[in-house]
Amino acid sequence: MSKDMQAVFAGFGGQGTLFSGKVVAYAGLIEGREVSWFPSYGPEMRGGTANCSVTVSDGLIGSPLVTEPDAVIAMNQPSYDKFVDLVKPGGVIVADTSMVAELGQHPDVRVIGIPATQIAEEAGLKGLANIVLLGRLFAEEPFCALETVDAALQKCIPPKKAAMLDKNRVAFKLGTEA
């Protein structure tokens, strides 16, 4: 059984942060756990950034808004800067260093940087940096069983976009190995 996790997925609109959050939420649901997913829908979205809070727990979930995350995926500098100081001591933040230039010093937090956008593009997986980062987070902090990730991807990718499933699988695997 995986432990409880409160996570934030943040980046520019269009980078797929809401999607990767949904994959984690669905993975929790498939494993019979309590889950919540809550998107930003406020002024920050109009400024071009988007984020979502995801909680996976074995108990009832209170507020779905995550204010002290155990894990963060940051896909741009403003998101990294906003959330890195909110991560719980001992928590993890995974940054796309293709987009985040300054990681800074954060001794209480595990800071992981991978050039996810570059990795995705080099593998012919443009637009799947979000899933590469999700793979890296999984390697650091397995939030469900590995086979559940695949089931969750199948749930989150609509039948019309079935061709994307294999690409997502490859992107996730690349992330776990990055």
Next chain:
Amino acid sequence: MTEKVLMKGNEALAEAALRAGCRFFFGYPITPQTEVAAYMSKRLPQVGGTYLQAESEVAAINMVYGASAAGARVMTSSSSPGISLKSEGISYMAGSDLPGVIINIQRGGPGLGGIQPSQSDYWQATRATGHGDFQIFVFAPSTVQEMADCAYEAFDIADKYRIPVMILGDGLLGQMMEPVCLPEARDMESLPAKPWATMGHKHEREHNVVNSLYLTADKLESLNIERYERYDVIKANEQRCEEYLVDDADFVVVAFGASARVARSAVNAAREQGIKVGLLRPITLWPFPEAAINKACEHAKAFLAVEMNMGQMVDDVRLVVNGRVPVEFYGRTGGVIPTPAEVLGKIVEMTEREGE
């Protein structure tokens, strides 16, 4: 049991309404409610229903009036400023004894306010949804599952008592996704008959009249009294409240909807500190769960209302408690969501003041 799916509160609510037999939706877009309308626009045509984006909220609620008068299961949805615009029509519906379901996915106010979650329309929903002597039935869901369950049941309540029913949600419940089990779709043939409805009848009966204009004072008074007798039946039969760790509680938090989620986390944290505190979560705001408050009042040393407003439901708690024990309040407003730590702090403060 059907499979659990991950859905936004707004969408789960809309799908459940459809399955309850709602076949007409009239609305106007506003954040954070728009997914309800968007979902209905996609689904209603698939089941032979009618979706119409009205030219304004005022038009939408009057279309609801018309469809309801003709016997249909009908719904509209909006967010706070839009509900104010609908208030005249809601009063007309109440005065004409028309069923109908009105969704308010609240945002911060007053005025145009903000678009973040709020509960500052409690008074509007329970006291003054429009002019005149009337009440509407008000559900306050706290989870995505309850968004669906309340929407499903709202149509039955509305038809049974011929009363407008409001589902008072907020941006948090509307926008978040949680696992939900959707209810079975109703057989449209099984819905209750509405012999009062103004449908075509080929001169086979006296024609029905749906109206709220009564120029004779005695007649209007007697109709209002009759309606309030019906309200007494609703108060006696339909109060809903979840009790969480209340049985042995010295202190009782009262919270509904999104703030109840936060309050539950705070209650759990306080219990870990050995404080005997429980949570009463009204699921109906009107009728207010007076019976549950009264029962808790037999052993509670104090109550704490937690809301996402400046203090509105706390009035109803005070009315029921009626001075027997102190009733305190903690709230955040303007779209700010309280944290469990803040509520815990308030609980600890209260226990120190009132004595363990």
